[in-house]
Amino acid sequence: MILRELRPAFSLVVLFTLLIGLILPGIFTGAMQAVLPWQANGSLIRQNGQAIGSVLIGQNFTGAQYFVPRPSVLSPNPYTQDTSGASNLGPTSKVLLTSVRQRVAAYLKAYGPGPVPADAVTASGSGLDPDISSENALRQAPAVAAARHLPAATVIALVNHLARHRALGGIIGTNHVNVLRLNLALDHLPPQ
Amino acid sequence: MTIHGLLYIALLFALVLGTAFPLGRYIAAIFEGHVAWLRPLERGFYRLAGVNEARQMGWQSYAIALLLLSVIHFGLLYAILRLQYYLPFNPLHITGMSPRLAFNTAASFTTNTNWQAYVPEQQISNGAQMLGLCVHMFLSAAAGIAVAAAVMRAFTGSGLKSLGNFYTDLTRITLYLLIPGALIAATLLVLAGAPQTFAQGMPLHTLQSGVQPLAIGPVAFQEAIKEFGTNGGGFFNANSAHPFENPNAWTNLLETWLLLVIGFALPIAFGHMVKDKAQGRALMAAMAIILALGCVGAYAAEAAGNPLHIAAGVQASGNWEGKEVRFGIPASTTFNVAATGTSTGAVDSATDSYTPLGGVIPMFLMQLGEVTPGGVGSGFYTIIVFALLSVFVAGLMVGRTPEYLGKKVQAKEIKLAMLGVLILTFFILAGACFSLVTPSGVASLANGGPQGLSEMLYGWTSATENNGSAFAGLSGDTPLLDYGLGAAMLFGRFAFMVPVLAIAGSLAAKPKLSESTGTFPTTGPLFTFLLIGVIIILGGLQFMPADTLGPIAEHFLLYAGKSF
Numbered sequence: 003m004i005l006r007e008l009r010p011a012f013s014l015v016v017l018f019t020l021l022i023g024l025i026l027p028g029i030f031t032g033a034m035q036a037v038l039p040w041q042a043n044g045s046l047i048r049q050n051g052q053a054i055g056s057v058l059i060g061q062n063f064t065g066a067q068y069f070v071p072r073p074s075v076l077s078p079n080p081y082t083q084d085t086s087g088a089s090n091l092g093p094t095s096k097v098l099l100t101s102v103r104q105r106v107a108a109y110l111k112a113y114g115p116g117p118v119p120a121d122a123v124t125a126s127g128s129g130l131d132p133d134i135s136s137e138n139a140l141r142q143a144p145a146v147a148a149a150r151h152l153p154a155a156t157v158i159a160l161v162n163h164l165a166r167h168r169a170l171g172g173i174i175g176t177n178h179v180n181v182l183r184l185n186l187a188l189d190h191l192p193p194q
Numbered sequence: 195m196t197i198h199g200l201l202y203i204a205l206l207f208a209l210v211l212g213t214a215f216p217l218g219r220y221i222a223a224i225f226e227g228h229v230a231w232l233r234p235l236e237r238g239f240y241r242l243a244g245v246n247e248a249r250q251m252g253w254q255s256y257a258i259a260l261l262l263l264s265v266i267h268f269g270l271l272y273a274i275l276r277l278q279y280y281l282p283f284n285p286l287h288i289t290g291m292s293p294r295l296a297f298n299t300a301a302s303f304t305t306n307t308n309w310q311a312y313v314p315e316q317q318i319s320n321g322a323q324m325l326g327l328c329v330h331m332f333l334s335a336a337a338g339i340a341v342a343a344a345v346m347r348a349f350t351g352s353g354l355k356s357l358g359n360f361y362t363d364l365t366r367i368t369l370y371l372l373i374p375g376a377l378i379a380a381t382l383l384v385l386a387g388a389p390q391t392f393a394q395g396m397p398l399h400t401l402q403s404g405v406q407p408l409a410i411g412p413v414a415f416q417e418a419i420k421e422f423g424t425n426g427g428g429f430f431n432a433n434s435a436h437p438f439e440n441p442n443a444w445t446n447l448l449e450t451w452l453l454l455v456i457g458f459a460l461p462i463a464f465g466h467m468v469k470d471k472a473q474g475r476a477l478m479a480a481m482a483i484i485l486a487l488g489c490v491g492a493y494a495a496e497a498a499g500n501p502l503h504i505a506a507g508v509q510a511s512g513n514w515e516g517k518e519v520r521f522g523i524p525a526s527t528t529f530n531v532a533a534t535g536t537s538t539g540a541v542d543s544a545t546d547s548y549t550p551l552g553g554v555i556p557m558f559l560m561q562l563g564e565v566t567p568g569g570v571g572s573g574f575y576t577i578i579v580f581a582l583l584s585v586f587v588a589g590l591m592v593g594r595t596p597e598y599l600g601k602k603v604q605a606k607e608i609k610l611a612m613l614g615v616l617i618l619t620f621f622i623l624a625g626a627c628f629s630l631v632t633p634s635g636v637a638s639l640a641n642g643g644p645q646g647l648s649e650m651l652y653g654w655t656s657a658t659e660n661n662g663s664a665f666a667g668l669s670g671d672t673p674l675l676d677y678g679l680g681a682a683m684l685f686g687r688f689a690f691m692v693p694v695l696a697i698a699g700s701l702a703a704k705p706k707l708s709e710s711t712g713t714f715p716t717t718g719p720l721f722t723f724l725l726i727g728v729i730i731i732l733g734g735l736q737f738m739p740a741d742t743l744g745p746i747a748e749h750f751l752l753y754a755g756k757s758f
Contacts, residue, residue, distance in 0.1 A: 127435030175443030
C-alpha cells in the first residue's frame with residue numbers, strides 16, 4: 003500500500019521543489035530586477051557613487067546635530083544592518099523599566115521639559131525602525147536647529163515637509179518622519 | 195482606543211469577508227476540478243509523477259499519501275539544512291545546522307508551523323530558504339487545504355467510499371490558488387519596497403556607524419506565501435516587523451488580509467460543495483465573531499499602555515515597546531491577533547512585550563484550537579470537529595441522535611473528535627509544565643515572574659497548535675525545546691489530522707438523511723452561538739488555570755506596581 007504511493011509522493015516533492023524553489027523565484031526575481039530594480043535591491047540611497055543606506059532601514063545617529071532615531075537593542079551596535087529583533091522584555095520587566103527611566107531622563111535633558119513621546123523611549127520590533135513619530139521629531143527640532151545655528155522655524159518646516167501622514171481618513175498608518183531622509187536633508191540645507 | 199483604530203479593524207473585516215465569498219466559490223471550483231487554466235502544466239506533473247487522475251482514494255489511502263509525502267519532504271528539508279554550506283545561493287558561507295536544530299526546523303516547516311528556533315540572518319542561507327523553507331510553505335499549506343477538501347466531500351453524498359485524490363488536490367491547490375496569489379502579492383510587496391534579489395547585500399557607508407553589510411535576499415516571494423499560506427516563517431529574525439518584509443502601513447494591511455482570506459473562504463467553499471451556502475456562512479460567522487472580539491480586546495489593552503512606564507514619565511499614547519512607528523497600535527495588534535487566530539505565527543510587533551491582557555488574547559486564540567479562522571485547511575477541519583461536538587451537545591439536550599448535514603454523528607466520530615482535542619491539550623499543558631520544572635527549561639526564559647511562565651506556555655501552545663509565533667524572549671535552541679517542541683509540532687499536526695480523516699471517512703460512508711422537523715438546524719444565529727460556546731468551553735476552558743497563573747496574574751501585579 004505504501005509502495006504504491008512512493009513514486010507519486012516522491013516525484014511531486016521533487017517537481018514542486020524545482021518549480022517553487024528554483025524556476026519561479028528565478029523568473030520572478032528576473033522580472034522584478036528588470037521592472038522595479040530600485041525596490042528589488044533594497045531601496046538604496048547613493049551619494050558620490052556609494053550606497054549610504056536603505057530608505058527603509060534605520061541607522062543610528064547620535065549627537066545634537068542630528069535627529070535621533072528610536073532606541074534599538076541590536077548588538078553589537080544599535081541598528082546593525084544585518085541583524086534584527088526586539089528587546090522581548092515583558093511589561094513587568096525591571097530591566098525594561100530601568101531603561102525607560104534612563105531614556106526619559108536623557109530625553110528631557112536633551113530637549114527640555116515637556117511631554118516624552120512613547121516611541122522615543124521604547125525599542126521597536128525590528129531594531130531597525132526607520133521612522134520616528136512627527137511629535138517626537140518636532141520635539142527634537144529646536145535643539146537640532148540650535149546645534150546647527152539654524153532658525154528653529156527652518157528645521158520645523160523641514161520636518162513638516164518630510165512628514166508622512168495617516169491615510170484614508172486617518173484610518174491607515176501614523177504621522178511619522180523618516181530619520182535618514184530627515185538628517186540627509188539637514189546636511190543639504192544651504193548654510194546660513 | 196480611538197474611533198480610527200476601531201474603523202481600521204472594521205475596514206479589515208470588510209475587506210476579508212467581502213473577498214472571501216468570491217474566493218470561496220473559486221476554491222470550491224478547484225476542489226471539483228473545474229479550474230483548468232494551467233491544464234498542460236498540471237497534466238505534465240501527473241505524467242512525470244505517475245499520478246492517475248481518475249483514482250479515488252478512501253480515507254486510509256488519502257492519509258497514507260499525505261503522511262508519506264510529508265515524511266519525504268521532511269527528510270529533504272533536514273538534508274538541506276544540514277548541508278546548506280555546500281548548496282548554492284549561500285553568499286555568506288553559512289554553515290549547516292546542528293542535528294537538533296535541523297530536526298526542529300524541518301518539523302516546523304513540514305507541519306505549517308514555522309516556529310523559528312534559529313536566527314535567519316545568521317543560521318540559514320538564501321538557498322536553503324528558497325529550496326527548503328519556501329517550498330514547504332506552499333506544500334504544507336496545500337496539504338492542509340487538501341484535507342479540508344477531503345472533509346468537505348464526506349458531506350456531499352450517501353455511501354461514499356472515497357474522499358478524493360490527494361495528489362490532484364495538492365497539485366491543483368498549489369497551481370491554481372497558492373502560486374498565483376503569492377505572485378500577485380509578491381509583486382505588490384516589491385512595489386512597496388520588499389527586496390527580491392539573489393545578490394549579496396552591498397556594504398553601506400552609513401553616515402555615523404561606519405561601513406556595514408546589509409541583510410537582503412529574495413524576500414518578497416517568500417513573504418507573500420508566508421502570509422497567504424498561514425505559514426509565518428520570517429525571512430528575517432524580526433519577521434513582519436522588519437521593514438524589508440513589511441515596508442509600510444499599506445503592506446501591513448495587505449499582509450493581514452492575505453493571512454486571513456483563505457481561512458474565511460474555506461467555509462464558503464464548503465457551502466458551495468454541499469450545495470447549502472447557509473452552512474458555510476454559519477461557520478464563517480462563528481470564526482469572525484471570536485476573531486473580532488480578540489482584535490478589539492488586544493487593541494484596547496495595548497492602547498491603554500503600560501502603567502509603570504506612564505508613571506515613569508512616558509506620554510500615555512499606548513504600549514510602544516516592540517512596535518514599529520509606521521504601523522501604529524491598532525494595525526500592530528490586529529496583525530498579531532489575526533496571525534495567531536490563523537496559525538500564521540507571523541508578527542509585526544513583539545508579543546513578548548505586549549501588556550498582559552494584550553498578550554493573553556493571541557495565546558488564547560491558539561489554545562481554542564486555531565479555528566478563528568485557523569490555518570489554511572486546518573482551521574476548517576478543526577471547526578468541523580467543533581461543529582460535530584456542537585450537534586452532539588445539542589443532541590444530548592433533546593435526546594435525539596445528532597446529525598450534521600444529514601450524517602448521523604455517533605460514538606465513533608465523537609470519540610475520535612475528543613481524541614484530537616485532548617491530544618492537543620495534553621501536549622500543551624504537559625509540555626509547558628515539564629519544561630518549567632527542569633533547569634534547562636527555566637534557563638531558556640528571558641523574563642521573570644508570571645511573564646516567564648507565559649513565555650513557556652506560549653511556546654508549547656504555539657508549537658502544538660502549529661502556529662509558530664513566540665513570546666520571543668524564550669531561547670528555543672536547546673535540546674529540551676528543539677526536540678520537545680519538534681515532537682509537539684508533529685503530533686499537533688498529524689495526530690489531529692489522521693483522526694479527522696478517519697471521521698471524514700466514517701461520515702462519508704453513511705447515508706445522507708433528509709431533513710425532518712426534528713433536525714437541529716446547523717445554520718443561523720442559534721447554531722453559530724452554540725458553536726462559539728462549544729469552542730470556548732471545550733477548546734479554551736482547560737487552559738484557564740494556566741492562563742490565570744501567567745498573564746492574568748501579571749495583569750494585576752502590573753497594576754499593583756510590581757516589576758520583576
